Amino acid sequence: MNSSLQRPKVIVTRRLPDVVETRMAELFDVTLNLTDTPYTREQLIEAVQTADVLVPTVTDKIDRQVIEAAGPQLKLIANFGAGTNHIDMKAIGEKKIPVTNTPGVLTNDTADLALSLLLAVPRRILEGEKILREGKWTGWTPTFLMGQRLQGKRLGIVGMGRIGQAVAKRAKAFDIAVHYHNRSRLPQEIEADLEATFWADLDQMIGRMDFISINCPLTEETHHLFNRERLKKLQSHAILINTARGEIIDEEALADMLEMKRIAGAGLDVFEQEPEINPKLLELDNVVLLPHMGSATIEGRQAMGDKVLINIQSFMDGHRSPDRVIPE
Missing domain, CATH: 3.40.50.720 (NAD(P)-binding Rossmann-like Domain)
Structure with a gap:
């Protein structure tokens, strides 16, 4: 990422653990979802048109329409979660937007x-x-x-x-x-x-x-x-x-x-x-x-947040993010 972009605009689509959100606020120009209401399609499109980094979760359908609406300022999608099936990775590959995830900690x-x-x-x-x-x-x-x-x-x-x-x-x-x-x-x-x-x-x-x-x-x-x-x-x-x-x-x-x-x-x-x-x-x-609670431990969710932070910071520093997902 351009070194002049010291505090990228990061949009987080869902509520994350307090310690993760606090660290994001310290590092980035972050927009948090304090109500934890899932983003609508219109909100997702607006987010990819304004954010430098989008932090979505499994509840966000990042399909071709959303990806193609992304502005040139969107440099990274740092997914909070290991799975990326909610993201159209073929469209991502065509648009050449890097995607990271949070494997291993769950x-x-x-x-x-x-x-x-x-x-x-x-x-x-x-x-x-x-x-x-x-x-x-x-x-x-x-x-x-x-x-x-x-x-x-x-x-x-x-x-x-x-x-x-x-x-x-x-x-x-x-x-x-x-x-x-x-x-x-x-x-x-x-x-x-x-x-x-x-x-x-x-x-x-x-x-x-x-x-x-x-x-x-x-x-x-x-x-x-x-x-x-x-x-x-x-x-x-x-x-x-x-x-x-x-x-x-x-x-x-x-x-x-x-x-x-x-x-x-x-x-x-x-x-x-x-x-x-x-x-x-x-x-x-x-x-x-059960209500999709496989990863719902305090330790697991905080570890997911730590990976998101590392992926974003690594990319900001001009390095390859450790959890980059390569489209097939």
């Missing part, structure tokens, strides 16, 4: 939540909590709320990147056998450490698993990766966990399968039409629904 938080769902769904924890709160519990009985034991089961992980491997380590501690499908096979030493079995064919794997954890990114290839046909390949006692992106699952098909008990249960932290939830899912007892 791995353990997201993996922890995936394991929380993997515990909550088969053990029917939320069902029991609901019965208790509603005053419907009449006392212990031998057959009340029987769920599934985790030990000795098989977990199929779809997407064995940082988060997938972190999920595998946690599953291993519960004596769950780890299987995985990935675009490329892991090195032998990592497979050995995780005691993980590789499947090149996703369909062959999922039909043999007791639990499935989705941890792959959302791309054109993974959109509706779990469509109705593929969901039918799951065993009737199988449980599906998704902490990646909602669009990877055909949500309508999943709701139908859960309603018919063709699948035993699901744990979802992400949804296809966020923040809208399929009404069918809201009526089902065999699904645990």
Whole structure:
């Protein structure tokens, strides 16, 4: 970036942790969103026409129309979050606007939540909590709320990147056998450490698993990766966990399968039409629904903010931002 631009105009689209916003105010000419109201399309277009640096989040749809409206002063999009599927990266490449993200700092938080769902769904924890709160519990009985034991089961992980491997380590501690499908096979030493079995064919794997954890990114290839046909390949006692992106699952098909008990249960932290939830899912007892809180720890969100600050400052200083995302 031009060294004469000492305090670039930075527009932040959502409320960030106080410590992050305070540091931004010290370093940049920053516009904060103190009401935390999501930006409209018109506000996004105005932002890219006035900001030197835009700091969006997953709730902002930075599509071709927004990108093409960007003024020449927009030098960087520093995304607050690891995923960039809400940004049209093809249009970004054509416009030659650098984009950064915040990878790595959310791995353990997201993996922890995936394991929380993997515990909550088969053990029917939320069902029991609901019965208790509603005053419907009449006392212990031998057959009340029987769920599934985790030990000795098989977990199929779809997407064995940082988060997938972190999920595998946690599953291993519960004596769950780890299987995985990935675009490329892991090195032998990592497979050995995780005691993980590789499947090149996703369909062959999922039909043999007791639990499935989705941890792959959302791309054109993974959109509706779990469509109705593929969901039918799951065993009737199988449980599906998704902490990646909602669009990877055909949500309508999943709701139908859960309603018919063709699948035993699901744990979802992400949804296809966020923040809208399929009404069918809201009526089902065999699904645990969480409001996209996989990275919602104090430490994780502050670490995300630190990465945004470093990416912006590095770019200002004329260096390559450490978390530059290269369009395919």
